[in-house]
Amino acid sequence: MIVRDGGQVAASTNGNTGQGGNLTVNASELVEISGSGPPGAVAGSSALLSDATGGSRNSGTVKVNTEQLIVRDGGQIAVNNQGQGNAGDLEVNADSVLLDNQGTLTAATASGEGGNIKLQVQDLVLMRRNSLISAEAGGTGDGGNIETNTRFLVALEDSDIVGNAQGGFGGRVNIQARGIFGTQDRRTRTPQSDITASSAAGAQFDGVVEIQNPNVDPTRGVVALSEEVVDVTGLIDQGCGTGRVAQSNQFIVTGRGGLPPNPGGTIPSDTVLEDLGSAPVPQARHDSGSAISTKPTRPSAAPLVEAQGWVINDSGQVVLTAQPPTVTPYSSWLTSVNCYVRSTH
Structure with missing residues (x-):
């Protein structure tokens, strides 16, 4: 539903002929009230969704149910009363509400009691550029009540929420939101964005502003750190430097290496390979009435002996050998990070 450029949707009455009617708008996606008509237009200058009355009768009720409500560029949703009667009730149920560039939601009255405005908004109420939510009362009437329940309320650029009164008691403004940004409670309106429920009759007639945030402890889960410097x-491992151990590293020939017979076993240092000999060659068997067949005999391989040292041949290559010559071990110039001294027997 879109009402633009001075268009109006109204359920109004003039004089003392009767009460204002009720107006309900159900729009699945969007309700937009925006703009103003040309100067001198009969219908009025601002786009309007209204249930207003005059005289001594009370205004009716306007309900808007939609996903997104936009009121901007001077557009209005109003349940005002220009006479001696009371203002009506304005109720909005939406996912988000945008009031921009003098967009207003009003339940004001000239001399009667201010009306009630209830905003049930799931995500965000955003007010910008002199926007207004007002339940003000003129004359001796009391200010109305404004109730806002939303996740976030943002009011910027002199956008106000007002429940003031002239000669009566100020109204009651109740806001429940996880976060409120750009505005705060003040007794009087200022060039900034304000939330007020005061009375021009004096501070003793001021109304009530209640701002409720969830009970969130910002220090919950914070771990206290130790002030002691480490x-x-x-904490850094120190390597073995020159002269830090009693002896240098050694190369020791300990005998046979290899793997143990089973995973849990060990290899004694004096274990040597045993010559088991060659497997016996089975004799050929002669059966009467059958052909004589022989199998070739596989020559036995020389037993393997583990290398016990190494030599350099005439070509300069290093060759591992089972019979090393007598050598004199030299200390390695490399140093190990984890050094230890091992004694041999």
Whole structure:
């Protein structure tokens, strides 16, 4: 539903002929009230969704149910009363509400009691550029009530929420939101964005502003850190430098290496390979009435002996040998990070 450029949707009455009617708008996606008509237009200058009355009768009720409500560029949704009667009730149920560039939601009255405005908004109420939510009362009437329940309320650029009164008591403004940004409670309206429920009759006639946030402890889950400074030099492993051990590293020939017979076994240092000999060759068997067949005999291989040292041949290549010459071990110039001294027997 879109009402633009001075268009109006109204359920109004003039004089003392009767109460204002009720107006309900159900729109699945969008309700937009925006713009103004040309100067001198009969219908009025602002786009209007209204249930207003005059005289001594009370205004009716306007309900808007939609996904997104936009009121901007001077557009209005109003349940005002220009006479001695009371203003009506304005109820909005939406996912988001945008009031921009003098967009207003009003339940004001000239001399009667201010009306009631209830906003049930799932995500965001955003007010910008002199936008207004008002339940003000003129004369001796009391200010109306404004109830807003939303996730976030943002009011910027002199956008106000007002429940003031002239000669009566100020109204009651109740806001429940996880976050409120750009506005705060003040007794009087200022060039900034304000939330007020005051009375021109004096501070003793002021109304009530209640702002409720969820009980969230910002320090919950914070871990207290120790103030003691840790010396990181003690956490670094120190390598073995020259002269830091009693003896240098050694190369020791300990005998046979290899793998143990089973995973849980060990290899004694004096274990040597045993010559088991060659397997016996079975004799050919002669059966009467059958052909004589023989199988070739596989020559036995020389037993393997584990290398016990190494030599350099005439070509300069290193060759592992089972019978190394007598050598004199030299200390390695490399130093190990984890050094130890091993004694041999």
